[in-house]
Amino acid sequence: MSAIAGLSQPVDKRVERSDVARMLDRLTHCGPDGFGIWCEGHVGLGHRMLHTTPESVRERLPLSIPEAALAITCDARIDNRGELIQACGLAGPEGDIADSELILAAYQRWGESCVEKLLGDFSFAIWDGRKRQLLCARDHLGIKPLFYYHSGGFFAFATEIKALFSIPQVPRSLNETRIAHHLIGFFEDRATTFFDGILRLPPAHTLTVRPDGLQMRQYWQADPTVEIRRSSDAEYAEEFRAIFAEAVHCRLRSVAPVGALVSGGLDSSSIACMARNQLQAEGRSGALHTFSALFSEFPESDERSYINAVIQGGGFIPHFFDGDTANPLTDHATVLGELDEVFHGADLTLMRMFYAGASQQGVRVMLDGLGGDEMVSHGARHLEELLRAGNWHEFGQQASGLARDAAHDRESVLREFLQPYFLELKQQRKWWTLSKALLEIPRQVNESIPGFVGDYALRPLVHKWKRRLLRGAPGGHGSASAPDSILADDFAQSIGLQERSLRARNSDAARGRSAREAHCHAINSGRLWLAIEELARVAAPYGVEPRYPQLDKRLVEFSVALPLSQKLSQGRSRAVFRRAMNQVLPEEVRWRAGKAKFLSPFAETLRRYGREFLDATILDTPPALARYFNLPALRQKYQRFLEGADSEAAPVWRASNLIWWLQGLERALPTAKQSSEARQTQATAV
Structure with missing residues (x-):
């Protein structure tokens, strides 16, 4: 991803270019292809560029229109380009029009409501000199992060928290409520961070900054009252497939080779096969790189039979990695520095291996099936409605089928x-x-x-x-x-x-x-958008942009509005998705039951490689940090974990990460740099 940053001072104070430059210095890893700064009076905008789309190669940001008193910085991929070009009356070849120009033209036409006309992944800030206001926005599903700090007449924003800390006015005081939420595994606070006063703009929100304060607005949410009706299962599946195909196609727009994670599951396999078919139709046969992990020591986690079924369909450049040796503590301090906050993901080591491998292959765009479970609901809640309706016979049939399907x-x-x-x-x-x-x-x-x-x-x-x-x-x-x-x-x-x-x-x-x-x-799950934010920051140092076809606004709206019978049918979860992937997926993948379980490899590698680290954090917890923990309970969980209880891996991992992060806070925050040599060693393929 690219990165953005900016400042707005009280009207009697100037923003210097050096102020914005300091912020951009902290974001070098996000934008190796150039940077730009725009300042006017008490406002300054900055940008770090990663070329991913063809249009971005000629794009120069921040972009200003002096005669309209407008300026924009953005990290964006706009998918409904043709529609916007026509609606905004833009002239010239479509390929010459950058996404930032489209957003600014949409703002000139519709004002702050422009976000409701945009499709794609974006975060942006538009300075409107005539209205004396700064409009910040984040896309519908929160793919592009945006953090901010506000105090009095001072406002700062950035793609990553570390850029905010380059500004002296931004404090580094801890948010202890967030610490507590982390320890109990509560992730539904969508605004706060681990630092007091530093907030994230939630997905599908705008934030307008004026001299008299801030105004936040939610501009979109999936509507649970809408239900679509079609005449047959085949018609639902056909429409789903068309929307899904468009969601994948939009995310293939890249100036560099494209990669896809292939785990063997329904989501990643569908995305990879659909992308392969579309690339072949465009004359780019064999152009899609795939990245997969194999687990020889953990049969319950090893999906190679499904992965091979996908790869054997042809049209891929496959890359395999040894999941058994993915040490969760590899470059642990570096990862904490990249993320700015304590991380929750257990498999970030594997993801870093994938991104490092992609970088070696020149891949800048990685398709990922994240969000598929949330987007195409498993439909299990249908069973609750059957119970409440007294339809107990149907409940019995669906429950038995679901048990088989979910393994x-x-x-x-x-x-x-x-x-x-x-x-x-x-x-x-x-x-x-x-x-x-x-x-x-x-x-x-x-x-x-x-x-x-x-x-x-x-x-x-x-x-x-x-x-x-x-x-x-x-x-x-x-x-x-x-x-x-x-x-x-x-x-x-x-x-x-x-x-x-x-x-x-x-x-x-x-x-x-x-x-x-x-x-x-x-x-809207907090777990989902936290995972999206973590992966964006983990991928950035490798020059890779994750893209999530399942988290397409059109696909989400269609899936939510489906009748429950299309989500759970004869005990088959995600029924409409499976039907839609007919002749796209291999049959053994399309109708597979259950999912691989990745807890065991993570827990075992943590026990194998992390004993010294865990002992140092949990058994020798510094007194200054002990007040956060029920240490007897934590140490009991740790002992059970060492004895083989994989279920205790999550609380042990959360606690040890927090202790390590708090101890190294001053060391971890100033930079997220990592030597290219260290990155290359992570890409060793099987």
Whole structure:
């Protein structure tokens, strides 16, 4: 990705070019192909360029139109170029018109509402000298990051936090609420960062900066009230395929070779095969590089049979990497410096290997299936609606089919949906419905009534009563959800975590009441946009731009509006997607059940390579940092992890990363540079 930065001072103070230059110096890794600075009075804009699209090669940013008193800096790929060129009356060959010109022309035509006319991935800032305002915007799904700081009449923004820290007015004080959220695995705060006062602009939002303050506006969200109706399964699949094909095609626009991650899953395989077909149709046969990890030591994680089925279709330049030896601690301090914040992803080492390999091949664009699960819902929430509607026969059939499709045991699928349903009936005092359900549903799922009632009705009640008792016990304050939480009780209470977390969780539950609302909520998941931001920063030093066809606004809107029967059909999850990929995907991939599990390789390599690091952070936690942690609980989890409990890998990893990051904060923040020699060593292929 390219990078942007800028400043707005009080009107009586000038922004010097050196101020913007300092910010751009921190973003060198994002833009090896040039930089630009524009300053006028109390406003300054900056840009670091990575050439990815053909139009970007001739693009010079920031772009200004003096006669209109406008200037723009942006990191953007606009997909509806022809439509905008026509609507804005732009003249000349389409290939000569840069995406920044399109955005600025759209602003001149529609003002701040221009964002509603744009398709693609973008973050931008437009200075309007006549209105004396700065408009910042981020794309619909948050693919392009944007961070900012505001105090009084001072405002600064940048693609990465490290650029903000080049400005003396920006403080580096920690946001302890964010620290607590990190430790308990709560990611739904979409605005704050690990630093007080430094905020992220959420996806699908604009931020207007005026002398009298800031105004934020959400300009788009997926609408859970819309439902489309077509005449047949085939018609749904045909329309889905057309939109998906366009989403992939838009993201193939590149001045350099294109790569695709191929894990063997439904999403990455579909993207790679569709991209291959489109490149072949354009006369670029064999032009798509693929990047895959193999796990010889972990059969449950090894997808080579599915990967090979895709690659054997031809038209690819495949590259394979050894996932068994992906050390999570490789260049750990460097990664923390690149990310600015504590990272959550377990597989960033693999991703860095892929990006390093791509860089060696001259690949600048990497197609990725991230977001596919959220975009094309698995449809499991349909089971909840069947229960509430009293359609218990259909529930039994779909639940059994889903268990087969997801490669789960039937008991776990039934437990996931029946236990909350019975608790809900009890809380609502629907005794007649409850008694009827306890007699009828066992017949539909081939269970004995006594065993069924014990497993799915009585057991959750007992667990609920136990949790109530534990709330009164030491460590059971509720804010961290369990007495063995790794979060220190006193620390949680000192920042009021219980109130904040419960309020946020209640809000999330309200948004997810219906299946379609839950689908919209998944698309807005904090975990998803955190992963997008982390991958953008990890890829930047390698000169690679990740692109996500599944996170196309048109595809998201269509998928949300689908009837539930197109998301879950005869127990098959993501039914419409599978039908749409007929004659695109190999059949064994199109109808595969379940997904690979990547927790075991991560946990084992962490145990194999990380013992010294984990001992130093968890067993010898510095006293100054110990106040954040329930150390006995953390060390118990660590011991269980060392003994083979992979489920403890996530809390152990979160805690150790936080401790390491806090210890090295001053060292990690000033730069994200990494020697090219070090990067090349990560690209060793199998």
